[in-house]
């Protein structure tokens with residue numbers, strides 16, 4: 001099969017260019033696209049891409065595979081056509097070949113305070129959750145921050161500094177939903193502006209590409225619902241800062 | 249400033265305005281089409297459309313159209329036009345057009 005890769009080395013090249021590699025899947029072990037890339041790298045050590053776990057856990061090998069963002073390590077060669085074209089994740093500055101600079105992505109992630117803010121009171125026991133409270137985090141906590149969703153989102157391409165992007169918003173939702181977090185009101189307030197949350201136009205690219213089958217678009221709707229509820233105090237019990245914690 | 253006109257109230261407010269105006273348009277036009285669907289004389293149409301309730305709901309629906317269009321166009325312009333002066337000029341054109349449409353519509357319905 002033929003694998004065409006966008007190459008760019010800032011020390012040598014003025015412009016990115018496409019380079020084609022012929023690979024025979026019989027000649028290397030492994031059935032994933034990442035295995036083919038490793039095989040190519042053995043022939044051409046100048047090729048640069050990120051990888052770590054090799055099993056869809058670390059989120060480092062996100063790339064555009066025939067125009068669709070995905071992880072090379074969980075993309076089966078047998079599911080791909082005979083010609084595969086690989087580009088770095090779209091909309092991000094390219095450092096080299098398939099490696100992009102994810103600073104903006106991480107900045108947006110940081111902007112939603114992706115950590116638990118517990119009650120001020122010190123407890124000498126765990127902060128427990130009921131089964132239902134814990135279940136609310138399913139589909140949210142599994143994100144591996146591969147950036148496939150955010151770099152597939154047109155709203156993020158146009159407003160990368162102002163729109164938080166699907167991954168960061170999924171994380172925002174994860175902490176807004178957490179019964180142990182006491183800053184739900186502040187978290188919602190921080191997203192009320194014109195851009196951070198509301199630039200999402202429900203294009204759904206995020207949900208369609210997520211290699212972990214998560215649904216950032218649904219998480220975004222969830223935040224919007226929570227915001228309307230708290231603004232109109234439809235569900236005051238939701239205001240957890242006022243609720244005593246059940247953990248103790 | 250023109251740039252944030254109509255959207256100053258923040259993301260949630262404009263998001264809700266878009267939805268509420270969409271529903272108001274839907275209800276109004278559905279009602280209107282329902283009326284048009286059954287054959288009526290020209291005179292009956294005239295009487296019906298000049299009734300106070302139709303004038304008020306028509307005015308509200310028109311306002312819905314204008315505000316809905318403004319928020320939508322404003323969003324598209326901020327996405328795609330990053331040259332500030334050009335965006336401001338386009339926003340002023342669209343704003344003037346929409347205000348013009350509103351005034352014209354109100355005159356038609358009032359007359």
Ligand code: SF4
Nearest residue numbers: 143144146147149210
């Ligand atoms: S939501 Fe999915 S696509 Fe987006 S960063 Fe997390 S794992 Fe990757």
Ligand code: SF4
Nearest residue numbers: 153200201203204206
């Ligand atoms: S649903 Fe929202 S966040 Fe997801 S790709 Fe579309 S605009 Fe981006």
Ligand code: FES
Nearest residue numbers: 054056058059073
């Ligand atoms: S190498 Fe870790 S997710 Fe692909």
